[in-house]
Amino acid sequence: MKHLAILGSTGSIGQSTLSIVEQFPERYSVVALAAGRNVDEAFAQAVRWRPRVVSLATEELAAQLAARLRQAGITGIELVHGTEGTIVCATLPQANFVVSAIVGVAGLAATHAAILAGKPIGLANKECMVAAGEILTAAARQHNVPILPIDSEHNAVHQCLRVGAHNEVKFIWLTASGGPFRQLPLDQFVGITPEQALKHPTWVMGRRITIDSATMLNKGLEVIEACRLFDVAPSQVRVTIHPQSTVHSLVEFVDGSILAQISVTDMRLPILYALAHPERPASNLTFDLAALKHLEFEQPDFDRFPCLRLAFEAAEKGGTHCIALNAADEIAVAAFLERRIPFTGIPRTIEKVLAATPEAHPTTIAEVLAADREARERARVHLT
């Protein structure tokens, strides 16, 4: 029986994780929920799942939830808040699996704490690995903690890697939908509006990740994540545009064999894989191979997607450059969504921030967070 602490329980991955728990009550229970600011959803989850602990973003929100639980006559749930509260959830002695699904670097300290506490991790937060991958993977090795990727690409890679040894891997091929602009004439990129960029062809996702998908910065973060998760060099990671989003990624071995993973585009599948690993429970998430007709692949154009080039460069440098890539993008995307910079300003801003970022390799989470703050400051200055 796996007793889950879910960090980011009211977000999309958190809710999908709970739907898996619902389907497999004999396999999973919920012992801790770290939510954010959505008290209504946190209340509903607390009532449904009766965890031992619930964490909210602030003391005030935690107090509101406490009052509502009291009114409803529900007792025995400890309420905590803030980063400390998330860490309480992540390190709860009763938890034996932690789903890390808080977006951004906010989930970093808690994910690190969970690893130090020896909890196996289902990792849905790619910023953690991008900003602090060197620290997290070193800690995971030291404490013999498995990190099971929950996003569809790395989950696919994790599966394909089982077919060979680590030193037999030639390339990891991450597939990308290519976003809505893979065929737009280059001279029209400057005029792309937030409304156009927020329409993703195959996945329904949050606002930043949808823009990141349109710039392919998202895939760039995944390149860095792949390097850290699977201990490969950036030159061993390649990206291929696959508009159908059916092949979730591939691994090419030195002998010439390529393994690909295919499935429905539903996050519950990688969540179930991570939770159940190394088992595979039967699910209804069936891909109709009989209906499969066409799969297309094409090579990404770095002129069209300069964010992808910047990400490979940052992956080579590591440390503060990966932190800055992620932080600068978050600021630039927010500015684009507020119409303060054009779509083409996103890579321009990131490039300037990277050029101004001193190379360094933080060794503590505090140093990572400091580098992240510095990069955000730089991005605000360089917005263009």
Next chain:
Amino acid sequence: MKHLAILGSTGSIGQSTLSIVEQFPERYSVVALAAGRNVDEAFAQAVRWRPRVVSLATEELAAQLAARLRQAGITGIELVHGTEGTIVCATLPQANFVVSAIVGVAGLAATHAAILAGKPIGLANKECMVAAGEILTAAARQHNVPILPIDSEHNAVHQCLRVGAHNEVKFIWLTASGGPFRQLPLDQFVGITPEQALKHPTWVMGRRITIDSATMLNKGLEVIEACRLFDVAPSQVRVTIHPQSTVHSLVEFVDGSILAQISVTDMRLPILYALAHPERPASNLTFDLAALKHLEFEQPDFDRFPCLRLAFEAAEKGGTHCIALNAADEIAVAAFLERRIPFTGIPRTIEKVLAATPEAHPTTIAEVLAADREARERARVHLT
């Protein structure tokens, strides 16, 4: 170091195996070669590889080879012949890996003997598994002998199966090129000539297997082979037509994940995989994923390919019905190539032979060979 006995050394798989040995002299040596009737090629191979034993089809051919080796001043190679000679090669004490690549049931006794002698098998001969799979897999289990499939489809399946447990397999999907007639109007099948049927769109192969590919009986034999090799029911094996022959097969797991293997269409790759398993040596058999554009899949039509339907029916019955399917097809294909029956006569003949075949499950190789002979007799009677 693996010391190989190659059964069928002068055939296409045998020659490809020797080209792998040539590339990896530090991994492989040749200790026994079982050739057929091609004395010239057997002589060249004996000179090049200096095995301990060479077997030819008949005593006379072996004497010819002996004379040529004497003339060339080559000593120390034992010459044997016939089924007994092939068995000598297959069970040679110095051999620790046997490549079984003799076409047809001719390789059956030697493959069985190799398993009883505890030699790991690289199996390129699908008729062995179709005719005597129940006996061979039982012997392999008893003697703890791995059977590594060398044909591209089962080799792909073998790789994909490593990503999950046996009881987590939902379907094995064998890909098929669909042959040259997958889009021909049905009413024109009766007029197909041997010349038309011998043109295969993607693989260059022997004559019978090329016709079997056009009727898809070949894929039917592979369905039966998959059931035996991987211990699954016929209902767990499906066929999908994939004209590019790029995805060599797929495995669908119960959780919804599908794993696919992709590579160049070159038999050296599955041979290398089988020889090196569980390792993967680096090779130059690289598939250019960057050049991958389109993959197509479509469902096979049993009206167009009645041989495929007959194979699934035989797979359900097992034993003599699988033997008869293979034997009747061999006779019918030969008759088609001699223009004695039309293309549509191939499934018609097989169907009649199957209807006339009593259900039984041979438990010895002698019984298998007797059932094979009976089926051939029946096929000659029922040619139509």
